[in-house]
Amino acid sequence: MPDDPPGTALQRLYALQTDPTNRWRATVLAGALGALLATVHWSAILVGGALVGLAWPTFRRALLAGLGFGIAVVAVFALELALAGTLSNVAAMGMFGALPLAVPLVGGPLGAVVRGLFPDSSARN
Amino acid sequence: MLAALLAGGVGASAVDPIRSGLDRFAPLSGGVWETATASVPETVTTPHGEATVRYDDEGVPTVAADNEASLYFAVGYVHAADRLFQMDLIRRRMRGTLAAAVGQQVESDIFHRQMDYTAAAQANWDYLSGTPAGDAVEAHAAGVNALRERQPLPIEFQLLGYEPDRWTPVDSMLIEKQISWGLTGDFSTLRRAAIADALGGETAERIAPRRLDHDVPILRSASEDSARGDATTTEAATLGAPTGGDDSPAESAALAAWLTGFEWPDGIGSNSWVVGGEHTESGRPLLANDPHLTLLVPPVWYEMHHELPDHSVSGVTFPGQPFVVIGENDAGAWGFTNAGMDVLDVYEYEIDGEQYRYGDEWREFETATETIEVSGGDDREITTRKTVHGPLIERQGRRVGVAWTGLQACRTAEAVRALNRSDGREEAIEALSRFDQPTQNAVYADREGNTHYHVTGLVPIRRTDGEAVAGDRIFDGSAREGEWPGYEPYGEPDFEDGWIPFEEKPSLRDPDLLATANQRVIDDDASDYYLSEGYSAPWRGARIYELLDARAAADEPITHAYSRAVQLDSYDRRAELFVPEILGARSGMGERAVALANDLDGWDYAMDRDERGALVFELFTDHYRQRVFGPVFEAAGLDESLFPGDWITLNLAADDPWFRDPPAGEPRERAQVIARALVDTADEIEDEGYETYGDYNRTAIDHPFGLGFLSYPEYPTDGSAATVRNYRKESGAGSSYRLLARLDGDPSQTVIPGGNNGDYFSDHYADQLRAWADGEYSSLVPTTEGEPAIRFRGGDRDA
Numbered sequence: 001m002p003d004d005p006p007g008t009a010l011q012r013l014y015a016l017q018t019d020p021t022n023r024w025r026a027t028v029l030a031g032a033l034g035a036l037l038a039t040v041h042w043s044a045i046l047v048g049g050a051l052v053g054l055a056w057p058t059f060r061r062a063l064l065a066g067l068g069f070g071i072a073v074v075a076v077f078a079l080e081l082a083l084a085g086t087l088s089n090v091a092a093m094g095m096f097g098a099l100p101l102a103v104p105l106v107g108g109p110l111g112a113v114v115r116g117l118f119p120d121s122s123a124r125n
Numbered sequence: 126m127l128a129a130l131l132a133g134g135v136g137a138s139a140v141d142p143i144r145s146g147l148d149r150f151a152p153l154s155g156g157v158w159e160t161a162t163a164s165v166p167e168t169v170t171t172p173h174g175e176a177t178v179r180y181d182d183e184g185v186p187t188v189a190a191d192n193e194a195s196l197y198f199a200v201g202y203v204h205a206a207d208r209l210f211q212m213d214l215i216r217r218r219m220r221g222t223l224a225a226a227v228g229q230q231v232e233s234d235i236f237h238r239q240m241d242y243t244a245a246a247q248a249n250w251d252y253l254s255g256t257p258a259g260d261a262v263e264a265h266a267a268g269v270n271a272l273r274e275r276q277p278l279p280i281e282f283q284l285l286g287y288e289p290d291r292w293t294p295v296d297s298m299l300i301e302k303q304i305s306w307g308l309t310g311d312f313s314t315l316r317r318a319a320i321a322d323a324l325g326g327e328t329a330e331r332i333a334p335r336r337l338d339h340d341v342p343i344l345r346s347a348s349e350d351s352a353r354g355d356a357t358t359t360e361a362a363t364l365g366a367p368t369g370g371d372d373s374p375a376e377s378a379a380l381a382a383w384l385t386g387f388e389w390p391d392g393i394g395s396n397s398w399v400v401g402g403e404h405t406e407s408g409r410p411l412l413a414n415d416p417h418l419t420l421l422v423p424p425v426w427y428e429m430h431h432e433l434p435d436h437s438v439s440g441v442t443f444p445g446q447p448f449v450v451i452g453e454n455d456a457g458a459w460g461f462t463n464a465g466m467d468v469l470d471v472y473e474y475e476i477d478g479e480q481y482r483y484g485d486e487w488r489e490f491e492t493a494t495e496t497i498e499v500s501g502g503d504d505r506e507i508t509t510r511k512t513v514h515g516p517l518i519e520r521q522g523r524r525v526g527v528a529w530t531g532l533q534a535c536r537t538a539e540a541v542r543a544l545n546r547s548d549g550r551e552e553a554i555e556a557l558s559r560f561d562q563p564t565q566n567a568v569y570a571d572r573e574g575n576t577h578y579h580v581t582g583l584v585p586i587r588r589t590d591g592e593a594v595a596g597d598r599i600f601d602g603s604a605r606e607g608e609w610p611g612y613e614p615y616g617e618p619d620f621e622d623g624w625i626p627f628e629e630k631p632s633l634r635d636p637d638l639l640a641t642a643n644q645r646v647i648d649d650d651a652s653d654y655y656l657s658e659g660y661s662a663p664w665r666g667a668r669i670y671e672l673l674d675a676r677a678a679a680d681e682p683i684t685h686a687y688s689r690a691v692q693l694d695s696y697d698r699r700a701e702l703f704v705p706e707i708l709g710a711r712s713g714m715g716e717r718a719v720a721l722a723n724d725l726d727g728w729d730y731a732m733d734r735d736e737r738g739a740l741v742f743e744l745f746t747d748h749y750r751q752r753v754f755g756p757v758f759e760a761a762g763l764d765e766s767l768f769p770g771d772w773i774t775l776n777l778a779a780d781d782p783w784f785r786d787p788p789a790g791e792p793r794e795r796a797q798v799i800a801r802a803l804v805d806t807a808d809e810i811e812d813e814g815y816e817t818y819g820d821y822n823r824t825a826i827d828h829p830f831g832l833g834f835l836s837y838p839e840y841p842t843d844g845s846a847a848t849v850r851n852y853r854k855e856s857g858a859g860s861s862y863r864l865l866a867r868l869d870g871d872p873s874q875t876v877i878p879g880g881n882n883g884d885y886f887s888d889h890y891a892d893q894l895r896a897w898a899d900g901e902y903s904s905l906v907p908t909t910e911g912e913p914a915i916r917f918r919g920g921d922r923d924a
Binding site: 035038039040041042044045073074076077080081084085086089090092093094096097099100101103104 | 146147148150151152153154155157158161162164284832833834885886888
């Protein structure tokens with residue numbers, strides 16, 4: 001909003017979204033935090049998706065970021081299984097093995113939907 | 126709209142099934158994946174003392190300890206690490222709480238609660254508690270619980286969504302009861318009565334005889350060591366209507382069929398043989414054993430090595446039981462096969478409401494009302510009843526009392542512990558004298574060159590009016606027929622009185638060649654005791670004796686390699702008997718039947734995977750049985766589970782009244798029946814696209830859940846239900862462990878059908894299956910070098 005005073009949380013968010021360096025830093029940080037929390041509870045996948053999405057200036061890009069976060073979670077999970085030597089076992093589990101892929105790939109973008117509750121910064125100027 | 130989408134997504138995750146699914150399957154946090162990434166803790170502090178566990182390349186642990194408590198604590202720990210779900214499933218089945226975990230098992234729970242195995246296990250524990258064997262069982266249970274508290278639960282618990290209760294010594298006793306029930310819980314009496322009710326006693330005597338006509342009992346010479354008692358008759362009852370009650374044939378058949386579902390599958394049996402040093406290359410005995418049980422994921426057996434300062438023992442344990450059941454120690458080796466002793470009787474009563482007549486008095490049933498919890502369904506309330514003999518089994522209006530030796534306390538755990546610690550034949554025999562359940566053919570050989578055979582287990586001497594009687598009939602419980610002196614259901618029996626004395630059971634000291642394959646133990650006229658209602662067909666027993674005798678007669682030494690060849694022998698004596706009959710009937714057959722029969726011409730009767738003849742014959746036998754018995758049994762209202770086995774089916778001569786003058790339906794010519802069965806076989810082969818036996822005869826070993834990824838892969842293999850190399854595709858049973866023990870200093874060899882570790886994510890989940898299917902073995906050698914995988918340190922920590 002034009003009458004949002006500079007330095008408010010929303011203004012700082014817009015500033016972050018529009019600065020490519022800070023945006024990526026925030027994305028990585030939010031993603032890492034989300035992934036870390038996801039080792040404790042699955043709801044962190046939604047939270048991580050939301051945090052990652054908020055770092056991006058448009059809703060569409062936020063959804064892509066949420067999807068990217070979901071893919072990253074899948075990658076971390078696959079790496080964890082590979083290190084434990086059980087990746088092929090999980091891959092052979094059929095529907096049950098597909099669930100841990102589906103959850104972050106849906107949950108990440110779903111969390112990023114939060115981004116849509118805020119107008120794009122470009123639309124406000 | 127976005128808010129609605131977000132709220133919908135988050136809201137959906139709050140719905141219980143979805144939330145539960147996410148709890149279990151979400152990546153990184155899902156409970157299912159904990160076991161995929163966890164490893165067994167390397168250091169465990171226990172008050173039981175120090176021990177180490179080292180695994181070999183096949184995940185077989187060697188547990189070394191300073192004392193028995195620390196050894197068995199560690200054994201319990203590794204059992205739980207590798208088999209916790211299997212252990213829990215067995216105790217649930219035996220306690221009658223299966224439906225609470227998996228639903229849809231209410232009938233099983235009803236039966237198991239009626240039998241009240243839990244009370245029997247409690248009686249066992251009451252006896253065993255405080256003894257050295259009881260101390261071992263307690264330490265083992267503590268080890269199970271220590272693992273259970275430290276490790277993520279196996280995937281099966283995650284999939285079902287429940288956590289197991291603490292493991293108790295009574296649970297270990299339930300494991301023992303389960304095995305005993307599987308091997309001796311036999312309702313043949315009811316099945317025969319159902320056939321006699323429907324088809325008449327004379328027909329039943331022909332198609333369901335108590336004795337099969339052959340000349341290869343285990344003890345081939347009547348003069349062999351079997352002592353002669355003087356108190357028991359072997360006279361069998363004449364088949365006909367049960368002595369008590371007035372139930373209809375349909376009710377008899379329904380009860381028999383229902384109970385058959387709680388017996389182990391048809392064909393459960395085993396092979397063993399012992400060869401004295403006079404026939405071997407090394408001059409030391411050879412011993413072989415392969416128990417044929419239901420093949421499961423994970424396997425029935427858990428292979429391991431126990432190392433204590435004063436003895437070492439290697440072989441297989443039952444997960445949930447601390448001791449090595451089949452195997453070898455520093456002094457000798459031993460094995461077991463099912464002996465087929467009659468240790469279960471059935472009674473009918475005069476009943477009035479909640480009372481039954483017992484002699485001159487009317488007694489109240491001992492009743493209990495129980496609630497069966499059903500996962501995903503309505504709870505079910507049942508009333509269980511007991512009589513003086515044991516449980517009252519009720520089904521569709523039919524009620525029978527059951528007496529079974531396994532319903533009382535037993536000393537088997539003490540016996541197996543003593544066997545593990547035995548220092549030679551005499552101590553082993555002493556140990557076997559307390560092996561109360563199940564009744565088994567025990568073979569033993571030691572490094573001194575001694576060999577031994579003994580039937581184990583309490584075998585009741587039934588009495589009616591003081592006279593010993595056979596147990597092959599339904600007794601009139603109200604008239605106090607068939608009483609078992611010394612029997613104490615759900616309590617401690619008088620171990621010394623009322624049973625065939627151990628010294629008078631069939632036995633043989635120093636056998637030079639002896640083979641057991643569940644066939645008749647001894648000719649009836651060579652024993653004054655009634656022993657069994659029926660034994661298995663002698664296909665395997667005769668073949669083993671044939672192979673061993675031939676070698677001995679040729680004056681060639683029986684080597685370890687030869688013993689191995691015997692264990693893997695796939696020659697089918699059924700085919701030897703019946704293929705000539707099929708070929709001889711070709712003249713009256715149609716084109717398709719002749720073409721298929723021709724595939725049998727020239728076949729050497731080897732049930733090998735690349736044989737066409739083996740495929741044709743195996744499928745033919747089932748179709749033939751169906752053609753021979755199906756129409757008559759169906760007309761008489763008898764279930765297929767009551768069909769006679771292969772011995773009766775294939776020995777029915779062309780002029781047998783079953784064909785020429787059947788109890789129901791039109792007369793038939795056997796040749797016609799053969800021809801029709803061949804056409805059925807041709808249809809099946811065509812429909813399934815089979816070419817050779819290996820296309821059909823593949824390992825089909827499934828997980829109880831029926832989920833494809835949890836079941837074992839399918840590999841072609843050799844052998845049939847009637848061959849020494851035993852695999853029963855249709856009933857999912859076969860050699861559950863192959864042991865080739867040699868006492869000449871070189872390592873014995875073993876293999877199990879699957880893997881030692883029941884954890885789906887383990888490298889040892891199914892790593893022995895291919896070897897088993899291909900007839901390969903591993904050396905039974907403890908792992909004593911290298912860094913332990915688990916260290917147990919003395920301390921005050923839990924357990």
